[in-house]
Amino acid sequence: MTAQTPAIDFTHDPELRSWVASAGVRSDFPLQNLPFGVVAGTTGVAQHDAPRGVVRIGDAVLDLRGLAASGLLIGDAQSAAEAAAHGALNDLFALGSGPRVALRRALHYLLIEGAPRQDTVARLLTPLSEVDVLLPARIGDYTDFYVGIHHARNIGALFRPSDPLLPNYKWVPIGYHGRASSVRVSGTPITRPNGQLKATDAPVPVLEPTRRMDFELELGVWIGPGNRLGEPVGLDHAESHIVGYCLLNDWSARDVQAWEYQPLGPFLAKSFGTTISPWVITPEALAPFRIPVDRAEGDPAPLPYLDSPRHRSHGGLRVELHALIRTAQMRKDGDTPHLISRSSSRHMYWSVAQMITHHTSNGCELRPGDLLGSGTISGPTAGSEGSLMELSHGGSAPITLPNGETRTFLEDGDEVILTARAHRAGAAAIGFGECVAVVRPAIAYPTT
Incomplete structure (x- = not known):
């Protein structure tokens, strides 16, 4: 190709x-x-x-x-x-x-x-x-990445304040295989999951609804033409495999994740639901919003398979991203959604092309309709954090909404709305529409 x-x-x-x-x-x-x-x-x-x-x-x-x-x-x-x-x-x-x-x-x-x-x-x-x-396509496989470096730093700092980034972060686009069966289109309610929770001072875990349900502000990537098993995709060919973009909310149960993720990473804390916006925004529509890919001074150069002059000159994408919340009380009172985060895809440390190239570097086969998530895209400043885990500093600093309600994590009845818009001088602005879902109460776990 x-x-x-x-x-x-x-x-x-x-x-x-x-x-x-x-x-x-x-x-x-x-x-x-x-x-x-x-x-x-x-x-x-x-x-x-x-x-x-x-x-x-x-x-x-x-x-x-x-x-x-x-x-x-x-x-x-x-x-x-x-x-x-x-x-x-x-x-x-x-x-x-x-x-x-x-x-x-x-x-x-x-x-x-x-x-x-x-x-x-x-x-x-x-x-x-x-x-x-x-949903616009039959999703065969879903992979979620972790390419938002500010999100990685913010989350890492909660557990490793002196050294938040793990040693591999600037060398390898990290990802995990998600659950395609629970991806739903915008507007579909999301049910609070049950999961194993273990308090620090508790002798044993319990099975209960998550108390730390969170959203994640992400870009989704639709795969077009695939590659054959065993055949990697080179970096300068990777964009030929992209058919479009969407917004993606990879819901998270942070307390379930904290107990289960070692040693293999995300499992039930993620697989209960992912929400995507319904419109496939094509690479052609986003052509005016391409930007260079830059590395901070002192960062290691990517390995050769993840780097090229062509990619450095145009491999980035600038799309403004927003997360808003509207509680059940706000909807009852007729209040408009409240903006809690404003970020940009320019804060992705690894590009979409690098995600695809690394994904296939071992010969993994991608197929038309596969879905990739960027991982949470946070910015470097206050108010640009792409999750409540970051916004509330792990639950220690509640955010206050205009009506006086506070949130550390999502409560039943909360509505999360993600939006995105690409704009620059000399180009017509385009948007992605909404990626929205309301949190429903957990379903009681059967006792017999």
Whole structure:
């Protein structure tokens, strides 16, 4: 597979607008974004509720099955629309960037102000409020990384104040294999898990609902074309395997994790649930927001397989990330969500390309629809911490909300909302939408 860098072209022109009224400059989903997703419900001219692939534009979705049957597409764009027409996007993911880019350009032509055939395309649009949004793909495997160095330092400092980073951190992109079966789309409630807890002064552990439930502010990465078992992916080819990005909340039970993680790492403290945003934000949409990859002075240079001049010049990504909370009382009172963290993907110590290259360096096979998590992306300053574990300093410093409520960790009824937006001068801003879930009470463990 050839190396590829998403190119900036006419589809990124910030002066261009869509004839879809809701896709204005304040929308997360203007003409320059055009992310993929899957919905159920009547869409466009379709008269049944089967899941189908769509593209989001403003507050509407465009039915790709109907578009594929419309005669408005040709060549690779037609092939991509046909591949995306089903109830999961894995076939589209497998095609690679060529057909995906062709479809993006065709959609841009059909949705731009003054475009021909607007009446035909308009019949394929459905308000988002009239459909159910689903997971965009069948997730075969899910791997969560730990590439946020400020998060690693903050967590490490709670246990090793004098030496928070473990010796391997600046040499190897650390990750663990998560549980794909418990990944859910935004809007699905998350149930507080039961787990083994052991207080420091307790002689034995107990099985109880976690008392330290936490969120994690992360980027998700969708894998497109895979690699064959035994064949590593080189760094300058890694981005050819990325089909898109999303927001990801890898919920954590910190007290369960503290007891179970030694010697093998995360297990039940993580596998009870992961929430992702539903829209696949393509590498093409994010092309204007690429940045160089920098290492701090004095840090070791990556091993050669994780380094190249090309990667250093453009391998980073700048997306602003936010975490908000709204308690049950806040919802009852009609209060708006409260921003508790503001961070950026530029704080990732290891890039997405480095994550993929290292993941496959032993010959591990990735497949279309696999999902990667970045790990918690915290920033270096107060208010940029991407988890309550950090924000509350391990539970010792509660945060106070505008209505006077306090939190060290999440309580039942709390709603966590993650958002993201990419913007810079000379480019149209695009967003990711929301990644949101409400914490439900634990289910009583059966006694017989």
